[in-house]
Amino acid sequence: MTQTEAPVLPDATTATSAGRPADAPVPVVEMRDISITFGAVKALSEVSVRLYPGEVHALMGENGAGKSTLIKALTGVYSIDGGTVLVGGEQRSFGSPAAAQDAGISTVYQEVNLVPNLTVAENMMLGREPRIAGAINTFAMNRRAAAVLQRLGIDVDPRSVLGSHPIAVQQLVAIARAVDVDARVLILDEPTSSLDSDEVAKLFDVMRHLREKGVAIVFVSHFLDQVYEISDRMTILRNGRLVEERMVADTSQLELVQLMIGRDLEVLERLDRDAAAAAEEPAEPAVPVLTAVGLGRKGTLEATDLELFPGEVIGIAGLLGSGRTELARLLFGADTADRGSLEVGSATGRRSGRPGRRRLRSPRHAIDRKVAFSSEDRKGEGVIGDLTVADNMLLALQASRGWLRPIPQAVRTQLVDQYIKALDIRPADPHALMRNLSGGNQQKVLLARWLITEPELLILDEPTRGIDIGAKTQIQALVADLAAQGMSVVFISAELEEVLRLSDRLVVMRDRRKIAERPNDGVSVSDVLEIIAGPQATTTEKEETRG
Amino acid sequence: MSTATAPAAKQAPAPGTPRPDGSRSVWHRVKDFEPPTRFLPVFVTFALLVGMFGVGGARYDGFADPQTVLSLLTDNGFLVVLAVGMTFVILTGGIDLSVGSNVALSTVIAAKTLQMGWSPLLVVVTVLVVGTVLGTLMGLLIHYLDIQPFIATLAGMFLARGLCYLISAESIPITDDTFSTWAFSTLVLPGGYYVSWSAVVALVPVAVAAFVLASTRFGRTVYAIGGNESSAMLMGLRVASTKVAVYAISGFCAAFGGILFSLYTLSGYSLNAVGMELDAIAAVVIGGTLLTGGRGYVVGSLLGVMVLGLIQTFISFDGTLSSWWTRISIGVLVLVFVVVQRLLTRRQP
Known part of the structure; x- marks a missing residue:
């Protein structure tokens, strides 16, 4: 043009x-x-x-x-x-x-950059609204927004408030905004x-x-x-x-x-070999770290049973909105369950691992029971941009100690240095501000935050989303390592290859409930897709897995 | 929220619908109309106002009279104008503590310059310019030096109050004929009701602000900044000029309110309007505007001022209550509104 x-x-x-x-x-x-x-x-x-x-x-x-x-x-x-x-x-x-x-030059940034308090149409047209004599023509604006959304096949009411939609829809709206220019x-x-x-x-x-x-x-x-x-x-x-x-x-x-x-790709290949080897060892029926019976929450998740053993990685697969994240949040007490029971903590009862047959009321509760949860919403629920890498890392540990018992400076330095080295966080500067780090490095800091608390159960919701292959490989390797050391992991990811590579057992979610659970012995991506798709088979582009 | 929009979401964008929603029949539009939940706080304030009138009318003779409303406007016109400016600032997520002092400064400048024999029009222009410049300076500090609005306007508050004393420590009466005429002229309505012209003039900024916020790109930008400032910047909106402008508008409104206040009291005094900024903030909050920004309407702020005024009317009608009950009820109301807003917004995902 x-x-x-x-x-x-x-x-x-x-x-x-x-x-x-x-x-x-x-x-x-x-x-x-x-x-x-x-x-x-x-x-x-x-x-x-x-x-x-x-x-x-x-x-x-x-x-x-x-x-x-x-x-x-x-x-x-x-x-x-x-x-x-x-x-x-x-x-x-x-x-x-x-x-x-x-x-x-029109841009859609990595994190959704729209304003949640305005409507979908207002967001799409912000700064270039159709006007009649200086006044915004709301009808024309909504119509134009509706036309663009329809052309992109996005089923959203342009007059609804943006903040009421899930992140994925907001992302689509951001794209629609960029395309409309x-x-x-x-x-x-x-x-x-x-x-x-x-x-x-x-x-x-x-x-x-x-x-x-x-x-x-x-x-x-x-x-x-x-x-x-x-x-x-x-x-x-x-x-x-x-x-x-x-x-x-x-x-x-x-x-x-x-x-x-x-x-070269040695790391990746070694990881695959390890996973294959691990899958061959049968998980011994030990005392479960976590037992959920009929756990659910109205409008969020139907009653779900789940058991997790020490050193086991459970992979949760399912489409967006299938209840993956909701399940994770219930397991951590970020949302409170309104039915069912949840028992957390090994029966051996370590230091502060107090097992008890009751629901988790709050994340604090969960932390006390040695549960850690890394949210999928890195920006909103994880990173504190204006604090340093060191402060971000030590948050969870400090929270579990209580605010009256500060962590001694020597311990802080030692822990932070250790994890920066172990997770290869760049820049390797504990005093760098968190918001200046790239997404992958922020994710590593968040992982470190939870690893520092020495959890028995680590819940990772989309830990590798939006990060590159190198950091992703490192995180996957780390998860495999931790499980080998006896930590139990709940691993949630939209990437089925990743879930299959890491998990010992596979839980498939659909429509806010668990529809399948099976050991991960030679399950392929297309098998999982078939389970998710249910009776009607679907074609996807994800058939080919990358090695 | 989600339950309210669900039916609409099914209908409006349905792909392949032969008629885009612009051409649906009037009947369908009326049938499907649901007031968006974002207007809810304004409705609540309006209901409160009506309720207070009902209670007042039942308890006191002559309370439920249209003249009560008109007197409310006459007695609180300046506060209405202040609340308009404050609404802009709060919608961006800021705060302006300087408006009370700005009002006092305006009354002192007006009284002093009139005493020196300036023409009334020149006086009005001077006052408006001074107030706007003060607001603009604070806006520049807040945006470009990234100073907390609270601190920047706190400094502005002390500065303006200090300037008052510099001009005159004593109260200066206004004896100018034009000002007196403006002050005493009333608009007589059918039925023998009357309202002062300055109260009518105070409604002009409300109307202008309501239009600007609802239907201009500037207004959208104000809401967008309150929603998420860095997103607004990345979307290519003029965040810098808009942020400075809202403080300029607030300064202008404070000066405008100052002129109305000097007409109301016919004097200029450095101790005028102490704490009035807090009344303005209270009115805006009671009017349903979120202190975190991004949500609220000027009409709500107008209703908020009316609620505040009505509480005072209540107490003067009652006669037995101490006037401190005004403060206590305002305190309780603000608290209730903030708590209700918190509960309403927390339900959203």
């Missing part, structure tokens, strides 16, 4: 700098040698990216590699310390997201992390449609399969530096992962 504005000059320079395919037109956005520094940390150094009209460009890299920083540099959230940004051949620097948006560049930072496969398929349809219209799409995702399905070209980053720009078709997934993490 606007490529015609671009002068020919920069084309010559880009064509000589690397062997671009001959059919590639002038880049709509070119970022050259971008550097960004936060305090003493160099977040990006001399990274260059080119976006061409009509392509889906994947930005690949581990967490903390600089993908989000690069995006925020382009959209005017961060100011650039070195390098130039060319839009349509002209040098530009955006002082604010508004300026970038005016230049045709007549953008030249559409940036999608982890748009699929909370979507189910149907919603992902819809999103991809929209992306293909926009690509045909000549929009340049930046796609960031840690789902390699999705990247391979939709992307044309990719730029790989590692530790804030540019590794390579590649065509997706010319790069195998294995090669890509090696480029991203800068080492």
Whole structure:
């Protein structure tokens, strides 16, 4: 639509700098040698990216590699310390997201960035509402929003308040908002992390449609399969530096992962072997760490039975909204159950593990019984951005000790250093502010927070969502390790491969109840999908598992 | 919340419906109409007001008379204007403690300049400019230096109060003819009822603010900032200018209220309007606006002021109660409203 504005000059320079395919037109956005520094940390150094009209460009890299920083540099959230940004051949620097948006760059950020107190339509149209003589035309606004939602196949009332919908719907609304703008560049930072496969398929349809219209799409995702399905070209980053720009078709997934993490895949393969070995050992029928009988809560979860033994990993599979998270929250006492009973703590009764046949009233209660819960809502229920890494790590331990008994400084330092090293948290600085860490590293800090309390039962809800393959592998390895040491783990993930890789026993949820439970002996992804799908078989793109 | 929107959610976006919801028949629209739950707090305040009238009318002679309402407006016009400005600020999640002092400063400037023989129009303009500038300065501090609104406006409160004393420590009477005429002119309504013109003028900001908040992009931005400031910024909204503007508006409204107050008392005094900022905040809260921002309506604030005024009327009608009962009832009401709001919002996911 606007490529015609671009002068020919920069084309010559880009064509000589690397062997671009001959059919590639002038880049709509070119970022050259971008550097960004936060305090003493160099977040990006001399990274260059080119976006061409009509392509889906994947930005690949581990967490903390600089993908989000690069995006925020382009959209005017961060100011650039070195390098130039060319839009349509002209040098530009955006002082604010508004300026970038005016230049045709539309962004969906990793965390949903909408306002919960306004309606869906108001959120979608915020800042560009249709007006009659200066006054917002609410009817036109709702109609236009409804049309966009319908085109994307999102079944939401545009007049409902955004905050009343689950995160996945809010994410779709954020995408609808970005799509509605007549953008030249559409940036999608982890748009699929909370979507189910149907919603992902819809999103991809929209992306293909926009690509045909000549929009340049930046796609960031840690789902390699999705990247391979939709992307044309990719730029790989590692530790804030540019590794390579590649065509997706010319790069195998294995090669890509090696480029991203800068080492080979031994770790992953070893993990798979371990899991296979572990699965062969039959779980001995010991005293359960957790026994739930008929546990449920009105409107949230139907009565569910569950037993968990020491050293066992239970994987909970199911679609979004199937009751996975709800079950986890009941087990931890974050929500109170209104029926059934829950017995937690090994019968041997260690230090403060007081077993008792009663419901957990509060998380505090659960912590006292050596239960730990890492929520799926990292931003809202986990991370405290303005506290340091050390403070974030020690929160749960401090809570379980009570506020009157501070943790001695020496113990603090020792614990924090130990876990930063053990979990490979970067930057390895206990005094770094939590909000400056990447998603994967934040997740590791949250894990450390709970591991420090030495739990007997660890409940992990989507611990690897939105984080890259490297950190994901580390977390998976850690879970396997902990289970080997005798910790019981409830592992919830939308990624079935991951659930199958880690768990000894598998619980499948649907429609807010448990529909199946079986030992994980050679169960395949498609088996699980069949259980979830129930009588009607569905086709999904997730058939192929990655090794 | 979810139960209220569920039926609508099924109908409106139904894909493939031949008629988009804009063209549904009038009957269907009326049938499906459900007042959104976000108006609920305003309805509650309105019901409270009506209830108080009922009780008052039953207990005291001459209470249930339209003149009571009109007198309420006459006696509280300045507070209405203050509450309007305060609503903008609170909707963004901020607070403005300087408005009471700003009112006092306005009355002192008005009285002093009139004493010096300035023309009344020039006086009004000067007062409005001073108040707006004060508000703007606080807004700039709050946004660009990231200073807590509480602290920045606390400083503004002391500054304005101090400036009053600098101009005059004594009360200055206003003897200007034009001001006196404005002060005493009343609008006579059919049926022998009357209301002062300054009370009518006080309703203008309410109407303007209601329009701005409901139907302009600026208004949406105010709500968006109250909902989530960093999201609003990432959505490309003009957060900086809007945040400064709400404090400027609050300053302007305080100065406007100050002029109405000087008409009401026909004097300028540095000890005027001590604690009035708290009355304004109380009115806004009773009117259903969330102190955390993002939710509330100017109309609610108007009703909140009326409730506060009505409590006072109650006590003067009764005659046996100490006037401190006003404060006690306001305290109880604010508490009840905040608790109810807390319960209402907590139910939402």
